[in-house]
Amino acid sequence: MDKDVKILVVDDEERIRRLIRMYLEREEYTIDEAENGEEALIKAIDVNYDCILLDLMLPGMDGIEVCQKIREHKSTPIIMITAKGEETNRVHGFEVGADDYVVKPFSPREVVYRVKAILRRSSTTAFLNLDQTANDVLVFANLTIDHDAHRVTADGTDVSLTPKEYELLHYLALSPNKVFSREQLLKDVWNYEFFGDLRTVDTHIKRLREKLNKVSPQAANMIATVWGVGYKFEVPAE
Template sequence: MNDLKANILIVDDEERIRRLLRMYLEKEGFSIEEAEDGETALSLALDNDYDLVLLDLMLPGMDGIEVCTKLRQAKATPVIMLTAKGEEANRVQGFEVGADDYVVKPFSPREVIYRVKAILRRSSATAYLAKDTINTSNNIVFPNLLIEHDAHRVTAGGQEVALTPKEYELLHYLASSPDKVFSREDLLKDVWNYEFFGDLRTVDTHVKRLREKLNKVSAEAASMITTVWGVGYKLEVPK
């Protein structure tokens, strides 16, 4: 991973935090760019293909939620939100607009590096690393849906679908146990790895976005993700 120097954009209005993050991430071999406000961050993120964006929630002008919302309309770049304690509601909103993870300030640089590496490992942005060595036993194949796990690549109706890391994980998790019903609580715990403040809209929003992306290329694939009212969701295999 680091041989290819993953490019990371750090967005925070505090220079001291940007400097700290840059120091630790460059030490790990990453290539770093910085932005101190939302407008600059969005412009940079749209014009460049970053492997990951570390995005502060509270920014002057355009805040992190708006940046993430607008970025998601155009790209699937992984996003880790930086949030302060006591911003739980905003954090949930961050997940709803497509953030993949979050780190709470004050943070340990070691935790940030761990989360950055975890996201990059499973990110669709680095799918090309595994394309030549796909182990077919890790593929999940349905009539209208192909999930190549080693490459983190999803094809529906014969067309590749660009998913964020979290959207991919959600789809892969459901597809790994077809026809099994998962509650929203199960999905929050197992896909997001958080048993946090019980806001289940995070799951609903990601399911909605996942269906919309699949539906653009294959209505059949999108219809496989079914809602089990009062319980949760499942991936239903066409009979």
Template sequence: MPNQILVVDDEDRIRRLLKLYLERESFEIDEARDGKEAYDKAMNHDYACILLDLMLPEMDGITVASRLREHKETPIIMLTAKGEETNRVEGFETGADDYIVKPFSPREVVLRLKALLRRTQVATSEQSEPHAKDLIEFDHLIIDNDAHRVLADEKQVNLTPKEYELLIFLAKTPNKVFDREQLLKEVWHYEFYGDLRTVDTHVKRLREKLNRVSGDAAQMIQTVWGVGYKFEVKTNDESTE
């Protein structure tokens, strides 16, 4: 269902408002009023994206996102009335790709949703285009951008769209240090808003997933204390020392 969005919120008013604005942009809208209904629908359908409220009856949004991530990589935008940093970080740690704090502008939701889908679709559509195979290869890590696949020591690593985008951005410029503000701008496309902890949380999750199959691949993502992060590739001289 390439154009269908699942809107999850226990408030009828918010669901109606989001449905109104999204249908104007030619999206098809499915709705869920609680976490259990949202989880069941998301497991049985392939949505383009899920707009997921944090505070829900039956099953909260954090639990829904966490359980979904065990099976699917569907893009998730978390909607939350809790603006505290810990709640936002918790949302990202469960696999959310973006967050929007209530009260929000419906137009902002539409723009953020379309931006996320555009980046995801551009990355995945390349595999159907006839051109030379797009590979980024290192000793312990291969990124197959045509197939949207990551292999660490020949084992596949399942990443969310945002984790994949972060990895490929760093890997395309080995050994260059990026500060958090740069990464927010280039990967999240946030220029005037955005939580720097967003970057830290995604880097942490990315390392953990790589480390499950290859410690060497995980170590390629290095923290440069007081600055930011880099994708470290040792030169031949360094690797023989």
């Protein structure tokens, strides 16, 4: 892993920031800290971080609002830190653009695992470690995915996606008409073997469809739900 990886840790509890910092610095990452939402937002916009660990419950501006405002400017991967009883807020976090979450009380090793998974999948060269040299550009009737540029166009118009939304779309499009279960998508796209919430997949599919639908309803309809099973990228017959 590159030694110049820069991570922002946001939590109002100094002991939690110190604990996370200690474990991440062992991986030779550079760590910045913020103790409230306002400070976190300024740093997140001013500095190009590789990942942001963001506590949900912050004094003043909470993690949901910080995440929402960051997403207006940047697609930096965000891992939300939540308490056990905050399930609804956790889902809301995904809706405003969080990529992942850890639940307090957490194992510091789990945090390291999550960060490494985020860094792997946000790298343009590490996507699933698949040999896709012949599939750098995927072209369909209403949708084009340029993997080298990480660019998606629907009916000729660019579609702005977060890194995770892009990966999910690209993964499905690599295997047209193949049905994937939520568990399989968590494992292959999120790199989860034993962590994760199946609603993570549903929320990202929903946001992906909404963004495509604003530009091309036909492109959005290519992401099909297979009830009781999962999802597939459906290519209409010629």
